[in-house]
Each structure stands twice: as C-alpha cells, then as structure tokens.
Amino acid sequence: MESIAIDGVSKRFGDVVAVDDLSLTVESGEVFGFLGPNGAGKSTTINMVLDFITPTAGEISVLGMDAQTESKAVRKRIGVLPEGYHTYDRLTGRQHLEFALESKGANDDPDALLDRVGLDPEDADRKAGGYSKGMAQRLLLAMALVGEPDLLILDEPTTGLDPNGAREMRELVREEADRGATVFFSSHILGQVEAVCDRVGIVRDGHLVAEDTIEGLRDSVSGGETLRIELDRVTDDAVAAAQAVDGVTNAERDAASTTQTLVVSTTGSKTDVLSALEGAGRTVEDFSTEEASLEEVFRSYTTERAEVTA
Numbered sequence: 221m222e223s224i225a226i227d228g229v230s231k232r233f234g235d236v237v238a239v240d241d242l243s244l245t246v247e248s249g250e251v252f253g254f255l256g257p258n259g260a261g262k263s264t265t266i267n268m269v270l271d272f273i274t275p276t277a278g279e280i281s282v283l284g285m286d287a288q289t290e291s292k293a294v295r296k297r298i299g300v301l302p303e304g305y306h307t308y309d310r311l312t313g314r315q316h317l318e319f320a321l322e323s324k325g326a327n328d329d330p331d332a333l334l335d336r337v338g339l340d341p342e343d344a345d346r347k348a349g350g351y352s353k354g355m356a357q358r359l360l361l362a363m364a365l366v367g368e369p370d371l372l373i374l375d376e377p378t379t380g381l382d383p384n385g386a387r388e389m390r391e392l393v394r395e396e397a398d399r400g401a402t403v404f405f406s407s408h409i410l411g412q413v414e415a416v417c418d419r420v421g422i423v424r425d426g427h428l429v430a431e432d433t434i435e436g437l438r439d440s441v442s443g444g445e446t447l448r449i450e451l452d453r454v455t456d457d458a459v460a461a462a463q464a465v466d467g468v469t470n471a472e473r474d475a476a477s478t479t480q481t482l483v484v485s486t487t488g489s490k491t492d493v494l495s496a497l498e499g500a501g502r503t504v505e506d507f508s509t510e511e512a513s514l515e516e517v518f519r520s521y522t523t524e525r526a527e528v529t530a
C-alpha cells in the first residue's frame with residue numbers, strides 16, 4: 221500500500237513556481253529521503269502533504285486518505301516534525317509532551333519517549349524557552365513519536381543536532397521503520413540519507429529529477445567509476461594512453477600516493493583502460509574501483525548540467 225501518493229502537484233506563490241507537476245510515491249514501511257538543494261521545493265511539498273498549504277494543482281493522498289479533505293483523520297495517524305516549528309517558551313518540555321499525548325488521545329509513557337530522544341528528565345521539567353536548539357529539536361521529535369504513528373514526516377530533522385544527536389536520530393528512524401512505520405524525511409545532508417533511506421527522491425527547481433534507491437542513483441550517474449590502478453611506473457605515455465581510451469574523462473597520477481598509482485575516471489570499459497596501459501608497455505600490479513560518492517550523485521542531479529539530462 222502507498223503511504224503517500226503525490227500526483228501531478230504544483231504550487232505557485234505569485235510568480236514563483238515552488239513545486240511544478242511533481243509526482244511521487246512512498247510505499248508503506250519504507251524510509252524515504254526527500255533531497256534537494258535550498259529552495260528546491262521540499263518544505264512546500266511537505267506542507268501540502270500536511271495540508272498546511274493548498275496545492276495549485278494535483279492530488280495528494282496520505283495513508284489512503286485525501287490530504288486536503290480528510291486532513292483531520294490523517295493527522296491522527298501521522299507524526300510530524302515540521303520545519304521551523306517552535307516550542308512555547310513558557311511551557312516545560314513535559315507539558316509539551318502532555319499536550320501532544322492529549323491531543324492524540326495517546327497513552328505512551330512520557331519518560332520512555334524522553335529517553336528515546338535523549339532528553340534528560342530534569343531538562344524535561346525546565347521551561348522550553350531555555351532550551352538549546354538541539355534540545356528543542358529532540359523535544360519536537362518526542363512529540364512526533366507520540367501515539368506510534370503509521371507515518372512520520374520529518375522536515376530537516378537533524379537541524380540543530382550535534383553529530384551524536386544526528387546519529388541518534390538516524391537510529392530512531394530505523395527503529396520506527398522496524399516497528400512498521402513509514403518515514404518520509406527531507407534533508408540536504410546526504411550522509412544521513414545514505415545511512416537510513418531505502419529510497420530517495422531528488423527535487424530541483426520544483427521538479428522531481430530522480431527517484432530511486434541509493435544504489436540505483438549511483439548506477440545512473442554519468443561520470444561512472446573511478447579506477448585506481450597501480451603500475452610498475454606511472455609514465456607520461458601511460459597517462460596519455462589511458463586518456464585516449466573511449467569513455468575516459470580524466471586520468472592522472474595520484475600525487476598523494478606513495479605507490480605508482482594512476483587514477484582514471486571512466487564511463488566506459490575498465491578492461492579497455494587496462495589493455496591500453498599494457499599496450500603502452502606498463503605492468504598493472506593491482507587495481508580497484510570506487511563508486512561515485514553520494515555527493516557526486518547529488519551534484520550530478522542538482523547542478524546546471526543535470527537540467528539537460530533530467
């Protein structure tokens with residue numbers, strides 16, 4: 221079953237087209253990362269899913285219900301960490317949590333929730349006005365977890381968290397998924413997405429430019445693989461021979477390496493590169509390949525060049 225189905229959705233703010241004919245499906249039980257550079261349309265999309273704003277065109281269903289006309293019923297079954305959501309300065313953390321429990325009619329143990337998000341019980345009894353950004357973020361996350369939601373929607377959940385907090389957040393996302401919940405979260409921190417997501421969607425200028433597993437995205441990125449080839453000696457002839465091979469975009473000696481290593485980027489055949497080097501009189505002692513990093517994948521989908529291929 222689909223947890224979120226976004227179908228041909230657009231949103232205009234005056235002259236600005238924030239989201240442009242975007243379609244996207246998040247399956248039940250999956251952890252889906254919604255990626256894109258600043259201003260790409262992530263928050264606008266999430267705010268339409270949550271019925272905080274109304275689409276100019278298109279349809280959205282959440283847990284099989286219409287996001288706009290059945291938003292009340294939807295809210296009962298989802299947990300949300302919206303972007304830029306603030307705590308109430310004069311209420312304690314615990315009061316925030318009690319409010320969330322009451323409004324959902326849930327009976328989770330507040331201390332267990334505080335423990336899960338790493339908020340000390342003493343801190344929970346302080347007023348949220350004195351919280352650090354990270355503490356406020358942890359509290360908001362605890363509120364999102366109330367009532368074991370079927371779907372968690374987290375907009376930039378690691379904002380304000382230190383590296384430990386970010387790691388704990390990832391663990392929490394996995395725990396929720398293991399419990400059977402669907403998790404949809406936006407981020408521009410690629411490492412976090414890589415670590416927890418089953419699939420990602422990349423949005424750029426309001427368009428969805430990719431929707432796939434991380435592996436699938438890697439495979440689809442041109443620029444291909446990087447070969448690290450250890451030779452008996454890296455000579456100018458060897459570099460030139462590698463550069464002349466079809467599909468090779470770059471070949472250079474790894475100056476930082478203590479071994480005689482040639483680094484070759486290619487979209488073509490690895491064997492052709494090795495044969496060309498042997499043809500130039502070199503001996504290949506060893507070689508390894510490196511996949512495109514997630515940074516490269518992201519860059520490839522979100523820079524000017526991508527517009528042509530997207």
Ligand SMILES: Nc1ncnc2c1ncn2[C@@H]1O[C@H](COP(=O)(O)OP(=O)(O)OP(=O)(O)O)[C@@H](O)[C@H]1O
Nearest residue numbers: 233236237238256257258259260261262263264265
């Ligand atoms: N209320 C609004 N009025 C006018 N323009 C808006 C409004 N909300 C968003 N926009 C515009 O829509 C575009 C998409 O913004 P959005 O906040 O959805 O991006 P985002 O991907 O969430 O970015 P970020 O990563 O910076 O949070 C931007 O050009 C933004 O200026």
